[in-house]
Amino acid sequence: MKKIRNIIPLVAVALLGSCSALHQEYKSDLTVPSNLYGDQQEIVASTAQPSIATLSWRELFADPYLQRLIDTALVRNTDLAVTRLHVQQAEASLKAAKQAFLPSLTFNPNGGVNYFNKSTTGVYNVGLTAQWQADIFGSLKNKKRQSEAMLEQSRDIEQATQSQLVTGVAIAYYKLLLCKGQLDIMQQTKGLWEKQLVTQRALFENGRAYSTSVNQMQASLLGVEAQIADMQFEIQRAENAICILLCQPHTTIEHSSTVGRGHLLSSLNTSTLGSGLPIEMLANRPDVRAAQRAVEAAFYVKQQAKAAFYPNLTLSGTLGFTNSNGAVNPGKILLNALGELTAPIFARGQIKADYAISELKQEEAKQQFVSTMINAGMEVNEALMMYNSAASKDAIYIKQVAVLQDAYKGTQELMANGKATYIEVLTAQEALLSAQLDELSNLYQATQGLIALYQALGGGSL
Template sequence: MFKRTLRSFAITLVAACAVSACGVAPLGPNYQRPALDLPASLTGNGTVSNVDWLVWWKGFNDPVLDTLLAEAAANSQDLALATARIAEARATLDQNQSNFYPSVDLNASATRRRYSENSATYSAAGGTFANDRQLGLSASYEIDFWGKYARADEAAKARLLAQAASRGTVLSTLYANVAQSYFALRALDAQLTLAEQTLATRQENLRLQNRRFQGGVIGEMDLRQAESEAAGIEATLQQTRQSRSNAESALAVLLGRKPTDIINPVLARGTDLGALYAAQAIPADLPSDVLARRPDVVSAEQALIAANADIGQARAAYFPKLSLTAGYGFQSKDLSDLFDPASVLWNLIGNLTQPIFRAGAIDAVVAAANARQQQAVAQYTQTVQNAFRDVHDSLTNVAAGREITATTVKRIDALRSTLRLADLRYKNGYSSYLEVLNAQRDLSQAESGLIDIQRSQLNAIVSLYKALGGGWDAGSIVAQTAKP
């Protein structure tokens, strides 16, 4: 009898699970990607083919940059936070998937009670004291006729994928920020070198002008102008050193270094700015599948899938809920008789609940789910729009940067010739020293501007790689969402 009853108990639970698995299709709309008018292709107009988008920074041929990016990824607290959010989303998914199985509990109790001898139900034959001991199993299961738990599982999986893609956004942004900060530092190094060279030239000019003044060849105005120019360059040199120190501490923070290393940053230098610019890797062929490559777009779409599944969960509340509860065990007043066949007890209970009146509560929950889905549609659409805007702006900036650089190089060549001629005119008495100073300033400003233009061009290339989802592998979602 014991085995037969236990077998019936198990069969009942299995049958309930089978009925649930064979239920009707889940309620709510099935997901369809919003129809958007997307460009058929993208044109890079670059010089490099077969770009490795996962490690795009390798194209700059700077081992120091490679090392800094690896250090930043290893120490980033933003990445650690994103990884923890993935773990939380995975736990939520596991929790939701437990709804597909019955819950089974072991119950044990021992009771001793004294009856009131003055109560109407008291019987002297039954005695004043009584013992009761129970041991058994209880199980409960809700049959998922309407797909409420199936939609919950769908939503939880989508949110897990969204968190994994969000980590990709953090990673690609980190790579871009570190690379651009490194380029800014190398640009300041170049500015510092230029300022030191310019100051040495101005100080030599001041020395010569001072000798000429002492010899009565020039007046005091020319001497003071040379002094002013040298002092101005020296001030520029001090400002550049200050900016470089700030850039070093900012990069140290991005690398996740300790506070003591941020106060006194020691950062290796690799390829100089000119060589980095010469090695710039502008892709010739751009991937057209931006929607699948950009982690923020993937994350936004998964959030939309989750919001869409939430509608089905909300609608399921309109329909009946069927729950099964079963129990099997032993009950006896004496412990010695607890496992006697006569002490067996069991029960099977089916409970059907159909909402009749909720004062609009279910309608409100469904309306809220629909509203959140519309918000997710808007956010997804906006994310796609921003993605293609990023690509457009990056392509424009890269193309413009090349043209501006070429024009600036021509201007610098012309200014060098202008300075040479102005110096000859001054030495031969055809012009004032002010003409030489103006030529020197124009050349110095153009050379400094070229450094800034090269840095901006490198930043634009990094922005292009980021806009196209570089540095992140969409296939890594599978690995990150797998159970550890």
């Protein structure tokens, strides 16, 4: 008996210690992999100046036509609407987890008839039953904390979807401007070549040119017309891409009247691009935050699995009116209270398996966080390389176009004086057209890189 009295305090202390551990809040022990930006380390140093990562999309995308498209997409897009429904579901789950601390109250009237020894007796019970679970080992508290983490995770996913939608509309819009700009160049080239073809035909009719030169000029003109048809198809595809994001049938997309160099990249706010992109900015990414929340939620699931090893205390009571199966007539007030303590002894290994699985799930969430961080750093690296590469080539393309314009004018003058052939003129025309199209494509690549960087750093303030 004395030994038992000595053991009881020890058991009580152990249970209290376990109780304290099971009520602990999550403390992050996640580590960020080093060298996330790869070879783009020159932009890692943090500065006091603002950065592109902190801009709202309205600050970055100043084009009013693009802003209207994004506003429409934010209202109509079904993928974003679904993520908002997920947030509402998570809010409902959290509300239920909070109310689990309250007692349950049920109203359960019942009645019947007993027939015995040629005697019929009415039987009835009218009562309220209350039940309350004492959260001694934190099972309910950890469930609530898990629900809180999952709610924040669903909100992060909503922001990630919104960021993808905003940048998706922007990329499709600038692709439309690119195609429009290239179409303008092709149509201008077509006009020049039509005039050239008229001139060549006049020279042929006057015996100053061969029919082959006329045919070659006409073939080149037909080639440009085919390119124009292809570009008109690409414009429709770009419009379709925008309409899909806006969840509407195909329609002509209104855009800025200024296309080409006058709008690609120059309409974006690039003033803060070079002010530094410290690693800490990756914390703005909603997918990074969601991965952190997943680890936190897994921790609380593990705490719940650990609590399953300990006893569960349930208090219940009934207050009502009964005739006690016909023994009391009229009926009397019934009042009872019950405390029930249940402790697992043998559950066929299920509790132990659930705890082992919860530990593995938490480790899996940690590995997913590391993977998310590496992918985030890689996206920043690729976006910077795309932008820097295109920006470095822009000046080269400008010089190349200027040189080829001079060459084209020069060959025209030489041919007019009989010092150059139509082949040289055609070659100069085709080289100029190709360079002008490449210049716009390169500017679009720079635009893509900047938008990709914006998204890779979290999509700014939405």
